Each structure stands twice: as C-alpha cells, then as structure tokens.
Amino acid sequence: MVSSFWRTASYKPWLLAYGLFSLLWVMSLLFAGGFTTSIHAGMAFLDWPLSNGSLNPQGWMGQSDQLAEHSHRLLGMKVGFLSIGLLIWVNLTESRAWLRKLTYWLLGLIIFQGCLGGGRVLLDPLNGMSEPWVARTFAILHACGAQAVLCLWVTTVLPQGKYWLQAPVRPVSSKISTWGALACGVLCVQLILGAVMRHADAGLAIPTFPKMPDGAWLPTDWSFPVAIHFAHRIWACVATGVILAFLMKAYRADFLKGWPRLWGAGALVLLGVQIFLGITVVLTLKNPYSATLHMLIGAFLLACMWGLTLFSYRPRLFCWP
Numbered sequence: 001m002v003s004s005f006w007r008t009a010s011y012k013p014w015l016l017a018y019g020l021f022s023l024l025w026v027m028s029l030l031f032a033g034g035f036t037t038s039i040h041a042g043m044a045f046l047d048w049p050l051s052n053g054s055l056n057p058q059g060w061m062g063q064s065d066q067l068a069e070h071s072h073r074l075l076g077m078k079v080g081f082l083s084i085g086l087l088i089w090v091n092l093t094e095s096r097a098w099l100r101k102l103t104y105w106l107l108g109l110i111i112f113q114g115c116l117g118g119g120r121v122l123l124d125p126l127n128g129m130s131e132p133w134v135a136r137t138f139a140i141l142h143a144c145g146a147q148a149v150l151c152l153w154v155t156t157v158l159p160q161g162k163y164w165l166q167a168p169v170r171p172v173s174s175k176i177s178t179w180g181a182l183a184c185g186v187l188c189v190q191l192i193l194g195a196v197m198r199h200a201d202a203g204l205a206i207p208t209f210p211k212m213p214d215g216a217w218l219p220t221d222w223s224f225p226v227a228i229h230f231a232h233r234i235w236a237c238v239a240t241g242v243i244l245a246f247l248m249k250a251y252r253a254d255f256l257k258g259w260p261r262l263w264g265a266g267a268l269v270l271l272g273v274q275i276f277l278g279i280t281v282v283l284t285l286k287n288p289y290s291a292t293l294h295m296l297i298g299a300f301l302l303a304c305m306w307g308l309t310l311f312s313y314r315p316r317l318f319c320w321p
Contacts, residue, residue: 007095019157038288041065143195180309
C-alpha cells in the first residue's frame with residue numbers, strides 16, 4: 001500500500017512532461033504502423049513477437065519492408081514500457097483513484113493491442129491459415145485499437161495539466177458534451193471505415209475525385225471495395241458537418257476559452273488538412289506518405305475532439321475522488 005502522504009491532486013510538471021513525452025512516442029508508433037500498412041509490409045516477418053527469431057534480425061535495416069515492420073514492433077515495445085512507467089508514477093503520486101485506475105486500463109489495452117497485431121501475423125495465410133479474412137479482421141481491429149490507445153492516453157495525461165487543475169470550474173451545458181460525444185462517435189465510424197478500406201486495399205476503388213471515372217456522382221458498378229470507399233467519402237461529409245456544428249455551438253456557449261480555444265482552433269486546422277490529404281491520396285494514386293499522413297491526422301483529429309469533449313465533462317470529473 002502506498003501512503004496517502006505521497007498522493008496529491010496537485011500539478012506535477014514532471015509527470016505531465018513524461019505523459020506528453022510518451023504521447024510523442026505513441027504518435028510515432030501510429031505513423032510507423034500506418035506506413036507499414038501503406039507499403040504492405042505487415043508480413044515482412046512471419047513470426048511474432050520476435051522478428052526472424054530475434055530482437056535484432058540480420059539485415060532488417062537494409063530492406064524497406066522489414067525496416068518498417070520491425071521499427072513498428074520496436075516502437076510498440078517502447079510504448080508498452082512507457083505505459084508501465086506512467087502507471088507506476090501515477091499510482092505513487094496521484095490521489096485521484098479514477099485516474100490511477102485509468103493507467104491500468106491503458107496498460108491492459110496496450111497489451112491487448114499487441115496481441116491483435118500478433119494475431120494479424122500468426123493467423124495470416126502465409127502462416128498456414130486458409131481464410132484471409134481472419135488476418136484481415138485482426139488487422140482492422142489492430143488499426144482501430146491504435147486510436148483507442150491514443151484517446152485513453154490523452155484521457156490519462158489531460159487531467160494532469162495545470163489548466164485542468166487550476167482553471168475556474170464553470171458549469172458546461174450538457175448539450176455541449178452531447179455534441180462533443182457525437183463528434184467523437186462519427187469520427188470513430190469514419191476511422192473504422194478508413195481501416196476497412198485500407199486493409200481491403202480499396203483506397204483506389206474510385207480512382208477519381210470528386211466524381212466517378214465516368215463523370216457521374218454515384219458509382220454505377222458496385223462492389224465491396226467501391227461501396228466501402230464511397231461510404232468513407234460520404235461519411236467524411238457527415239463527420240465534417242458534426243465537427244463544425246460542435247465547434248460552433250461550443251464557441252457560442254462560451255465554452256472555448258483559454259486552453260479549449262487553442263484546441264478548437266487546432267481541430268479546425270486538422271480538419272482542413274485531413275480533407276486535403278484525403279483528396280491527395282486519390283490524386284497521387286495512394287502515395288504511401290500521403291496515405292499514412294491521412295491516417296495520422298485523422299487520429300490527431302479524434303484525439304483533439306476527445307480532449308475537448310473530456311474537458312466539457314471537467315466540472316463533473318473534477319470532484320471525483
């Protein structure tokens with residue numbers, strides 16, 4: 001048992017710095033995973049958790065597919081160790097029980113996320129599985145799990161910030177929180193559609209933008225790749241509308257003050273960049289860097305919306321023991 005003497009709810013700048021430092025590595029991991037998918041390097045090694053039976057397989061830095069996949073694995077291991085450090089530090093110094101429990105959930109989710117990545121490799125047809133959809137399902141769940149890890153990490157780090165702890169606690173309309181949750185929900189759906197599209201290799205199922213190759217606004221020849229690609233485009237419009245509605249309502253309700261105002265402005269910038277990258281992916285015939293950045297900015301946008309929504313619940317969470 002840790003003495004309550006060491007646990008406080010005060011601002012701890014070094015703990016916050018550690019959390020933010022860890023978030024940078026989480027973002028690096030997301031980029032590495034996205035790039036691995038973009039260049040189809042997920043099966044550069046047929047074994048897991050080791051790569052060709054080693055933590056340092058021979059010649060891995062000289063081959064682009066092995067470099068991408070093994071870097072992704074090493075970054076995943078590093079993020080796991082960082083989450084253990086965060087768990088220990090928070091449980092030693094943090095008096096808020098709900099925040100301490102979050103660190104256990106975060107570590108558990110990261111372990112589960114690693115197992116999903118391992119399942120994607122071990123259950124692939126190249127390892128004797130006869131049904132490709134099994135490995136593809138694990139790959140899609142692994143992609144979605146990465147977004148969940150990012151949001152849960154934000155949930156753990158954000159309440160440690162000085163503004164969260166010291167800014168006046170003002171009541172926030174439940175409508176703002178509802179619209180924020182809705183924005184996060186539609187973004188999650190969009191990211192799932194994007195993950196399915198990427199792993200179904202349907203990024204160029206409709207190779208033109210904004211119209212179809214025949215000049216029509218709707219596809220004439222339907223298939224699963226075309227349907228999932230078209231759904232991703234249509235839902236992007238829905239997500240854009242909901243995000244803009246949330247930010248507008250938050251601004252009118254005087255919620256976007258101080259720190260939230262910066263995040264609100266950042267969300268608008270990220271939304272514009274995300275739309276631009278989505279168009280660029282098609283027009284560059286799915287350039288791997290454009291595709292990876294499109295995935296990464298989508299994750300940033302979700303984290304930004306999640307942070308704003310979480311802050312709208314601050315008046316209620318602030319008093320939790």
